[in-house]
Amino acid sequence: MKDKAMLKSIVLVVVMLVTVLALIPSCAAPPPLGRPIKVGIVDTYSGGPTSYTNDVRDAFKLAIDEANKKGILGTTIEFTTRDDKFKPDLALSGAKELVMSEKVDILMGTINSASALAVSDYAKTEKIPFIDTFAKDETITGKLGHRYVFSVTENTAMAGKAIGAYLAKQPYVKYWIAGDDYAYGHAIADASWRNLTSLKPAVQLLGQSWWKVGEPDLTPYITAMLAAKPDAAIIATGAADCVPFLKAAKATGFNEKVPFFMHTATEQGTIAPLGLDAPEGVWGTSNYHFYYPDTAENKAFVKAFQDAYNRFPGAGALYGYIAANFIAKAVEKAGTMDTEKFIDALEGLKVDSPVGEVEMRAYDHQAILPIFMGVTKKVPEYNFLIATNIVTIPGKDLMPTIDEIKAARGVK
Amino acid sequence: MHFLPDIGLATLGIQLLVGLSRAMILFIVSAGMSLILGVLRIPNVAHGSLYMIGAFLAFSVASFFGGSTGFWLALILAPLAVALISLIAERGIFCHLYEREHLMLLLFTFSLMLVFGDLVKLTWGGAFRSVTVPSIFSGSLPVFGLPVPRYNLFLLVIGPIIAIGLWLLMSKTRIGKISRAAAVDREMVGAVGINVSWVFAIAFVIGCYLAGLGGALVAPTVNIALGMDHTIIIEAFLIVIIGGLGNMWGALCGALIFGVTQSFGVLLWPQFAIVFPYAAVIIVLLLRPSGLLKSVW
Numbered sequence: 077m078k079d080k081a082m083l084k085s086i087v088l089v090v091v092m093l094v095t096v097l098a099l100i101p102s103c104a105a106p107p108p109l110g111r112p113i114k115v116g117i118v119d120t121y122s123g124g125p126t127s128y129t130n131d132v133r134d135a136f137k138l139a140i141d142e143a144n145k146k147g148i149l150g151t152t153i154e155f156t157t158r159d160d161k162f163k164p165d166l167a168l169s170g171a172k173e174l175v176m177s178e179k180v181d182i183l184m185g186t187i188n189s190a191s192a193l194a195v196s197d198y199a200k201t202e203k204i205p206f207i208d209t210f211a212k213d214e215t216i217t218g219k220l221g222h223r224y225v226f227s228v229t230e231n232t233a234m235a236g237k238a239i240g241a242y243l244a245k246q247p248y249v250k251y252w253i254a255g256d257d258y259a260y261g262h263a264i265a266d267a268s269w270r271n272l273t274s275l276k277p278a279v280q281l282l283g284q285s286w287w288k289v290g291e292p293d294l295t296p297y298i299t300a301m302l303a304a305k306p307d308a309a310i311i312a313t314g315a316a317d318c319v320p321f322l323k324a325a326k327a328t329g330f331n332e333k334v335p336f337f338m339h340t341a342t343e344q345g346t347i348a349p350l351g352l353d354a355p356e357g358v359w360g361t362s363n364y365h366f367y368y369p370d371t372a373e374n375k376a377f378v379k380a381f382q383d384a385y386n387r388f389p390g391a392g393a394l395y396g397y398i399a400a401n402f403i404a405k406a407v408e409k410a411g412t413m414d415t416e417k418f419i420d421a422l423e424g425l426k427v428d429s430p431v432g433e434v435e436m437r438a439y440d441h442q443a444i445l446p447i448f449m450g451v452t453k454k455v456p457e458y459n460f461l462i463a464t465n466i467v468t469i470p471g472k473d474l475m476p477t478i479d480e481i482k483a484a485r486g487v488k
Numbered sequence: 489m490h491f492l493p494d495i496g497l498a499t500l501g502i503q504l505l506v507g508l509s510r511a512m513i514l515f516i517v518s519a520g521m522s523l524i525l526g527v528l529r530i531p532n533v534a535h536g537s538l539y540m541i542g543a544f545l546a547f548s549v550a551s552f553f554g555g556s557t558g559f560w561l562a563l564i565l566a567p568l569a570v571a572l573i574s575l576i577a578e579r580g581i582f583c584h585l586y587e588r589e590h591l592m593l594l595l596f597t598f599s600l601m602l603v604f605g606d607l608v609k610l611t612w613g614g615a616f617r618s619v620t621v622p623s624i625f626s627g628s629l630p631v632f633g634l635p636v637p638r639y640n641l642f643l644l645v646i647g648p649i650i651a652i653g654l655w656l657l658m659s660k661t662r663i664g665k666i667s668r669a670a671a672v673d674r675e676m677v678g679a680v681g682i683n684v685s686w687v688f689a690i691a692f693v694i695g696c697y698l699a700g701l702g703g704a705l706v707a708p709t710v711n712i713a714l715g716m717d718h719t720i721i722i723e724a725f726l727i728v729i730i731g732g733l734g735n736m737w738g739a740l741c742g743a744l745i746f747g748v749t750q751s752f753g754v755l756l757w758p759q760f761a762i763v764f765p766y767a768a769v770i771i772v773l774l775l776r777p778s779g780l781l782k783s784v785w
Contacts, residue, residue, distance in 0.1 A: 122609065122714055123615075123616075123713050123714055123715060124615070124616045124711065124713055126613075126615045127615055127616065254758075257759065283758070284758065284759070285754065285758030285759070285761075286758060286759045287758075287761070287762075288762055290713075290715065292710035292711055292713075292716060292719065293510060293706075293709060293710045295506055295510075295637060295640065295709060296503060296506050296507065296510070296750065296751045296754040296755075296761075297754050297758065297761075299502055299503060299506050299634070299635070299636065299637075300499070300503060300754050300755045300758065302634060302635060303496075303498070303499035303502065303503075303634055303755075319616050319618075319711065320616070320710070320711040323618055323711065324709075327621055327626065327637055327639065327708070327709065328628055328635065328637045329627050329628045329635055329637075333635070349615065349616050349618065350618060353618065353620055
């Protein structure tokens, strides 16, 4: 009897040991994910903003097709899109649908800053990472930033620093500010004016005009501005009205009478739709021009984009491309699609891009991107205007300091 | 609040001119709507969509032919195309609904608006379209020392021409007189032996032609984008109501009020410029609830 009992326990121990030994090998390498990584993009695919947002989506697709060839943890990245028609309420319902029915792992989007803030807030509650691909309001990663939101586009704080520094060197004193009456418009105007007055206190603000987003006829606003006779103007238009303003400026001859600065004026999505009708002599800033810098990486990126989509990439393409690379690299580094580990891996991550290496700053989840400033001019090579006299300002010179972010968020 | 420090007479003058030129477009579109409202007794909710189609068609024609000739051809062809579309809609489905409930026609025009909106999106896509001002009209002319875009001055000339043309059509031609009679008393017109259905068709087509013409004329000055239909339909409705239902001169008055208050609003209080025309509408309705001029109904 005692022998049989002992035999039983020995067999039991041996079986347990063998089972444990059999399991060990599969713990050595990260298990393949087993299911595709799903990304949901909420963005504006109707109306004016499409000249920017199509670039984001198309470059994203190009980059993930590349990454999928090698595979990420043995699986692929898939994405689906929702059109928010530039309305925050539709953006929010689109995001909810993507999370609840499509069960996406990561949210991306949107060009409207108000929509981005709404989706960011939702992402915080649902604990889903949200990557802002175009909305430039600085509060997205600043005052209202949190663990689950990331930005791969520059923001108004950075642009404002660049614009303020540039305008402070100009001889103009009397300014007029005009733009779209929503979060982004006011943010870029405030940031530019704040930086300009701190560097050159002598400037005067003659007045401001704000029109509703998507205002079709800007002629009366322009004639009113011309009547006020400012030395220069800061135009704070967003995705919906950049192109219409440039068109109206050319039609009324505004660009010849009043020099003006418009953030994103030199971006492909803004300047190309107008072709040779675009106004010359407009100062603009952008994160990316396909013809600059003249590096091998940039050229290769432009060629790949052109071959796939038969058009030149705008700044949106840069954002879509680095978003894809950040996602792929972070998932591989984390070894899993677990949200918290993904976020930890993404913080401080560096990826290659057509404008050089880009780092995702760990504290506020803001990508450190350079800004390029230039003046629009007609050139014989292209049937659209390009930026000339381009000045590069490295991202780290423009980022708000971590102390400034802390102060904005009210944390110590 | 940011008032301009010194609003000179010159500034007021050019804002007035710009406002008047915009009023001309509003008048053309509202006159069409007023005509349809007067004769057929239905508010054509699809009017804005036809205006938008007119603008998009003008873009297509202008870019196909290119240059200044493209623009003039667009001005001729786009409204005709819109008139044709409206004729097909009218003869195809509309006319069968005349005996039905009044509400049916209204709902039908509403559904047309939705259908047209999506058709435009399918045909032309979501991106911006731009029509170039023909070269004779580009740039601005100094008026009172300040620049006014030449194209707006062109609109100031063409608006009254169209107004006079419409007036001649309505009062001097046979069809115009019959339409006005049908607006007042359709049964008598039928009793006299005239085919009322065709009268309706003609009035509808002329009204929609005007919507298309408004769209083609406005194309070089605004961004041609989806959503144009929603903005203009509200403005046209309000103008028709404050002007007097079915009254063409009322539409002119309403359009002038709307366009000029909008322009002055931009000058006086730029952040709230949008409020001025609607405030004017409220004031007019408080003082004269049935509209400024006599309504046909």
